[in-house]
Amino acid sequence: MRPIILKGNLVSLGMLLRDDLRQIWLWYNDREVRKYLSFPEEIFFYEDELEWYEALRREKKHEKVFAILENSSRSLVGLIGLHRIDHHNGHAELGYFIGREHWGYGYASEAVKLALEYAFEWLNLRKVYARVYEPNEASVKVLEKNGFTLAGRWRKHQYVPGEGFVDVLMYERFRD
Numbered sequence: 001m002r003p004i005i006l007k008g009n010l011v012s013l014g015m016l017l018r019d020d021l022r023q024i025w026l027w028y029n030d031r032e033v034r035k036y037l038s039f040p041e042e043i044f045f046y047e048d049e050l051e052w053y054e055a056l057r058r059e060k061k062h063e064k065v066f067a068i069l070e071n072s073s074r075s076l077v078g079l080i081g082l083h084r085i086d087h088h089n090g091h092a093e094l095g096y097f098i099g100r101e102h103w104g105y106g107y108a109s110e111a112v113k114l115a116l117e118y119a120f121e122w123l124n125l126r127k128v129y130a131r132v133y134e135p136n137e138a139s140v141k142v143l144e145k146n147g148f149t150l151a152g153r154w155r156k157h158q159y160v161p162g163e164g165f166v167d168v169l170m171y172e173r174f175r176d
């Protein structure tokens with residue numbers, strides 16, 4: 001059992017537990033998941049995950065990371081987070097991933113909807129933004145379906161293994 005922060009139809013945002021870290025460690029090191037995240041080349045030790053978890057707990061005013069839980073099984077399918085929460089300017093950066101075996105079921109789309117609800121209704125932020133590598137069509141869809149619009153791009157800015165230098169798209173979504 002764990003606290004559920006927000007419940008949707010397919011998935012819920014739950015409290016992240018230390019027991020989730022083994023599964024997260026496996027996904028973080030899956031090259032298909034890693035490819036479109038920050039530092040695609042990186043490998044992570046299990047101890048890095050433990051430190052990251054402790055840092056999240058210490059920095060919870062500026063970082064909120066939720067477990068994405070599938071509702072019928074209550075199992076972990078991914079993570080979603082609001083990062084660099086800036087209470088003065090009222091914005092935060094959104095990041096997320098779904099474990100590869102759970103792709104294509106609509107989980108990310110609903111998790112983003114719930115994270116926006118948390119950002120706007122509970123944190124009272126006015127804007128959420130996200131960075132996406134241009135070839136990541138699934139993630140572009142997830143953002144556009146949730147009302148994000150393209151604010152700009154950094155051209156040939158990020159090296160993605162197997163794809164070379166790609167544009168980084170900057171998406172934003174205001175509360176209203």
Ligand SMILES: CC(C)(COP(=O)(O)OP(=O)(O)OC[C@H]1O[C@@H](n2cnc3c(N)ncnc32)[C@H](O)[C@@H]1OP(=O)(O)O)[C@@H](O)C(=O)NCCC(=O)NCCS
Nearest residue numbers: 033036096097098103104105106107108109137138139141
């Ligand atoms: C991007 C990601 C989060 C999507 O998760 P998901 O739960 O499979 O996404 P959803 O099922 O909610 O749907 C995504 C949409 O993209 C579409 N899609 C999926 N794969 C696609 C692909 N390869 N090309 C184009 N569209 C694709 C789906 O059809 C769906 O659109 P629809 O609702 O119109 O049918 C997941 O693939 C992932 O974790 N990737 C690695 C990490 C990552 O990229 N994180 C985001 C960084 S910005």
